[in-house]
Amino acid sequence: MSRTVPGERGEEASPARQAPPEGWGVFGATVVLDRTTALDDVTLATPRGEVTAVVGGDGAGKTTLLRTLVGRVRVSAGRVSAPPPVRCGFMPTGASGVWLDLSVAENLDFVAAAHRIGGRALADRRAELLAAAGLAGAVDRLAQDLSGGMRQKLAFCLAILHRPDLLVLDEPSTGVDPVSRVDLWRLISRAAAEDTAVVMATTYLDEAERATTCLVLDHGATLASGAPAAILAGTPGTLTTGRAPAGPAELSWRRGYETRSWHPGPPRDGEEPISADMEDSVIAYTLAAQHSGDAS
Numbered sequence: 001m002s003r004t005v006p007g008e009r010g011e012e013a014s015p016a017r018q019a020p021p022e023g024w025g026v027f028g029a030t031v032v033l034d035r036t037t038a039l040d041d042v043t044l045a046t047p048r049g050e051v052t053a054v055v056g057g058d059g060a061g062k063t064t065l066l067r068t069l070v071g072r073v074r075v076s077a078g079r080v081s082a083p084p085p086v087r088c089g090f091m092p093t094g095a096s097g098v099w100l101d102l103s104v105a106e107n108l109d110f111v112a113a114a115h116r117i118g119g120r121a122l123a124d125r126r127a128e129l130l131a132a133a134g135l136a137g138a139v140d141r142l143a144q145d146l147s148g149g150m151r152q153k154l155a156f157c158l159a160i161l162h163r164p165d166l167l168v169l170d171e172p173s174t175g176v177d178p179v180s181r182v183d184l185w186r187l188i189s190r191a192a193a194e195d196t197a198v199v200m201a202t203t204y205l206d207e208a209e210r211a212t213t214c215l216v217l218d219h220g221a222t223l224a225s226g227a228p229a230a231i232l233a234g235t236p237g238t239l240t241t242g243r244a245p246a247g248p249a250e251l252s253w254r255r256g257y258e259t260r261s262w263h264p265g266p267p268r269d270g271e272e273p274i275s276a277d278m279e280d281s282v283i284a285y286t287l288a289a290q291h292s293g294d295a296s
């Protein structure tokens, strides 16, 4: 394990740093947790100014990967390169970074104090974030009295308050209503536009499709990675749609009123394959990994 983190939590805020030439990220990382291989030789590069999405089903390794990136989990093989903790922002899943018995303003002030931000700089930053997150009318409300979406947005504001170089978000929009999801995505895009390296785990594949690059995990292993368009273009096998499954039930799934069917290999006679969106594509990659030994 060779994590390169020069700073310690709680050290004084330092100016923004350049990423090393090879960039920040997790490179060839293997993580074993209590005899479970949570990550198996996974690489995730996190360039500045870009949004990198990590997707995958339950237990795929998303949280472990993000926690590895911010130094909370040790790798048993591979390498992690990240800014010092004081220059990272981490939003854990479920808005668990929010103090429920503090008001919105107190939450922000508390985190600002930890980063030694005060006075005019804090007033300006607080006003900017509250306006962008649509929380200006709720500054004096206890966090426990916020809606789930408002709490997620507050958690986001806490993670980004000190303008981190690397912003790591664990399922920021899970359980959030569609309007708040749009707000959150705007905040995330804005952070990237301000040259922050943004990494987010998400279960919403339409969000992943809007990221600059995307990493698809399954059981701790990489199924696909790259620009969303490249992932879609590389979708394995053949995908069709219809009213009923075109093959075995375990290779079919519902999409709205339709049923998608997948099989490995090229289209068969008479089949009319469809183009995959990210949701179909991730399912196809997963099925391909599960059925890699099957004849096409």
Ligand SMILES: Nc1ncnc2c1ncn2[C@@H]1O[C@H](COP(=O)(O)OP(=O)(O)OP(=O)(O)O)[C@@H](O)[C@H]1O
Pocket: 033, 034, 036, 037, 038, 056, 057, 058, 059, 060, 061, 062, 063, 064, 065
């Ligand atoms: N502390 C731990 N001890 C042992 N195994 C763990 C621990 N934390 C996670 N795991 C295992 O590591 C694997 C990856 O878990 P992880 O939480 O990273 O997945 P995830 O993609 O974030 O899933 P979810 O979306 O369900 O939270 C799972 O098999 C999980 O059971």
